[in-house]
Amino acid sequence: MGSGYLIIAGAIMLFSWLVSSQLKSKFELYSKLQLRNGMSGREIAEKMLADNGITDVRVISTPGQLTDHYNPSDKTVNLSEAVYNHRNAAAAAVAAHECGHAVQHAIGYEWLTMRSKLVPIVSVASNYVQWILIAGILMIKVFPGLLLVGIVIFAATTLFSIITLPVEYDASNRALAWLENKHMLTQEEQAGAKDALKWAARTYVVAAIGSIATLLYYISIYAGNRRN
DSSP, X not given: OOHHHHHHHHHHHHHHHHHHHHHHHHHHHHXXXXXXXXXXXXXXXHHHHHHTTOOSOEEEEESSSSOOEEETTTTEEEEEHHHHHOOBHHHHHHHHHHHHHHHHHHHTOHHHHHHHHHHHHHHHHHHHHHHHHHHXXXXXXXXXXXXXXXXXXXXXXXXXXXXHHHHHHHHHXXXXXXXXXXXXXXXXXXXXXXXXXXXXXXXXXXXXXXXXXXXXXXXXXXXXXXXX
16 A cells, blocks of 8 residues: 555554543543532433424433434434433533434434435445455556546545534534533533534544545546556
């Protein structure tokens, strides 16, 4: 792959590790900040959905840690066990954020719609793109078109990473605005929720930057071969 790829991959891994470590630290910190209102993540989620007039979305518990997500196909807000049952600032932040996605779905938020359309493509592409890219580099002298195919497929996954950014930031903004407007949290709890969601969003930023950098690297290989 060359030294260029190793440098890019190493830098991406380092930044990803730093952000993930900070995120884990923040959630551990704010998991100790118990809510004065005594509400669990499930109760927070159910109230936010109700306040937004959403009655066809279920809030359910899902195994694992940081496995929280909204599933538009079956309209479920899936909360990890720690978020679903616990009554702290971190749980409130995550529960409200996932409900932010449910609100996006209900109003037809355009960025979420675009991302949902890309999901089937990215799901298939992610299974094969690295093998195609590797084969394309190895065979670049005899079959340069294969690398180009890999670049086009990888570009779709990069586009998905970029579109994910406004989706995630908007969901967090909706969550924080609702928590504040409905006076769900104290000032300290609100600040903790905001800080936790800020670091969660940064994981998507790192992923997008890494995907763009990797895409540009493969493009440079293809372009360099054509010049030669």
